[in-house]
Amino acid sequence: MKPAPFDYVAPTDLSDAVTALAERPETSRVLAGGQSLVLEMHYRRERPALLVDINNVRGLDAITVEGDALRVGALARHRAFETPSVAPGALGRLLSRVSPFIAHPPVRARGTMAGSLAWANPASEWCATAVALDAAIELTGPVGSRTVAGGDFFLGPFHTARQPDEILTSVRLPLLPGPGPGPGAEADAVGVGFCEQHRTHASFAQVAVVAVLTVRDSVITGARLGLAGAADRPVCAHEAERHLVGREAAPAVFARAAELTVAAAAPLPEPHAGVEYKRHAVGVLIRRALAQAREDREINGER
Structure with a gap:
């Protein structure tokens, strides 16, 4: 048609x-x-x-570090995030892990992170990332600009807090802290992980998990878990996050976090993935993403 x-x-x-x-x-x-x-x-x-069509609006394609955040303009394409150098430290590593899972190269060359957030597909990798990082989403309308936190922006399938007369003009992603600069400095370091289950390489995610762990001396001091495909919108696994903090970054702890997440999951069925299948996938991917984040921290957080 x-x-x-x-x-x-x-x-x-x-x-x-x-x-x-x-x-x-x-x-x-x-x-x-x-x-x-x-x-x-x-x-x-x-x-x-x-x-x-906003493609000719000047300045909307910029990706810049502003203070403690990465500001992503509305016209920044998916492919811009394929290399870790797009942002300092762990945030760059996370974005470069997520972006290859988005469709295929022609789509990544044209599609935008901001457009993905505005469309609000519950299976979107960037939507799960925005929720996990509690991104600040800037909306511009006739009366000016306002900012909505990532956790408050998604209201349901393809439904957001954006009003019909507003344009999503930028996304601010917090920079993830790295290790201290020398002996005696702050020892916290961040590891990131991303795992996804899909039918084919270019298919939408059936389930996807974003994991961010802050660890000090093998003890988790901060955790963020964003999920796509586990509900009617991207969500954070808050109960699992609370369970992780204060405990050792170990497989048994990750397994319990996965159990808590599965118990709270309310995925929507789809033709090739029923509810029970998706709940099982949530548990498997939580464990994998957390293990990946621990390994990432060990490789990149220790000096």
């Missing part, structure tokens, strides 16, 4: 883009990478009256 008729504008200034969207927000859509939106338009499941 082909898209239904629609109007199209491609402003070069953010204020013009916001103004265009505000004229008829309920029937307009924002186009960045378009890897999900355009397909839905072809199937006519999406029928926008107006498409606001």
Whole structure:
């Protein structure tokens, strides 16, 4: 099929883009990478009256370190995160582990992290990452800009806190601390892990897990676990996180964290992955991602 008729504008200034969207927000859509939106338009499941293309808006493709966070503009493509140098330390390593799991190279060359968050597919790797890191999501509308925490942004399948007249303009991801600079310095170090179960290399995740561990002298001092495919939206495994803190980074501890996560999981069934299958996958991937984070910390956190 082909898209239904629609109007199209491609402003070069953010204020013009916001103004265009505000004229008829309920029937307009924002186009960045378009890897999900355009397909839905072809199937006519999406029928926008107006498409606001922000690809010509200056400055929205920037990725910069600002203070203690990495600021990712709305037009930063998936492929920008394929190398660890995109961000200092553990955050760069985490982003470079996640990005290869997103579809295939042509999609990564065009699709955007911000667009993935705005689309809010419950299986999205970036959505699980945003929740795990409690990213700050910037929304710009006619009355100005506001910021929503990653944990509050996702409201359900393809449903977010973004209002129809707002554009998701940037995402701020906190930089993950590394080891201290020398003897006697702070000994905490961060390890990161990411694991995913999918049918084919380019398929959406059935279940995905983002793990971030802060460890001092083999004892976990901080833990973040973000999950895709374990509920109707990306979620954090808070009970498992609380269990991990104060305990040794050991397989038995990881196994108990996995049990707690499985008990709280409420995955949605899909044609090739029923509820029980996905719950089992959650437990397996939690253990693997935590083991990966421990290994990452040992390799990169010790000097």
